[in-house]
Amino acid sequence: AFKSMSDKYLRSVMANPEAPPKLDWAYYQKNVPIAGMVDKFQKAYEALQVPYPVDNVTAQVEAQEKQVRDEIAKFCKESEGRIADYQSQIAALKALLPFDQMTMEDYRDAYPDQALDPINRPTFWPHTPEEQEVGAPNAEPHH
Incomplete structure (x- = not known):
């Protein structure tokens, strides 16, 4: 399940371009009526740096x-x-x-x-290891 989710995520990431698309700032300057707004957005957009995580x-x-x-x-x-x-x-x-x-x-x-x-x-009959132990639990005393 994890592998399929990981592969799905990888495919969705690989479908996107490596660099963001270039914006036509001249088009926006002609069509946006507020003066200086497009220039402010352009400066902010170009100054934007998305930090890539450090591999540690x-x-x-x-x-x-x-x-x-x-x-x-x-x-x-x-x-x-x-x-x-x-x-x-x-x-x-x-x-x-x-x-x-x-x-x-x-x-x-x-x-x-x-x-x-x-x-x-020498061993005693029935010659099993249990019977040969000294003081076997089922051994009867000899009188």
């Missing part, structure tokens, strides 16, 4: 645009690093033996922190 925002916008461009470039560089990291992770996963062809020893070699290790890290 463009520098701020350009600085903000430069800052955003720098942030975008930094983000793109960081993203390229993440992409390279993810591609190396994908390559490592593709290099693994498929799970349906793995043995327990292959799984332990591929994922030592997740594999069942009954000697170094």
Whole structure:
């Protein structure tokens, strides 16, 4: 909605000439009966200067645009690093033996922190993380 209103305003401004039309002061001096009135209007008209607003925002916008461009470039560089990291992770996963062809020893070699290790890290049935916590809330005391 704002864009259409802005475009409409721009079209109406662009339809007008850049400079105001020239007035035929001789015609008015012949046809206006009051002496000196046309000369007074002519002096006032020629002395009229419409002030053009000073642009004090463009520098701020350009600085903000430069800052955003720098942030975008930094983000793109960081993203390229993440992409390279993810591609190396994908390559490592593709290099693994498929799970349906793995043995327990292959799984332990591929994922030592997740594999069942009954000697170094024994667990209790049902082997879920909640049941392995010390002092689990639903654990019954053994007497």
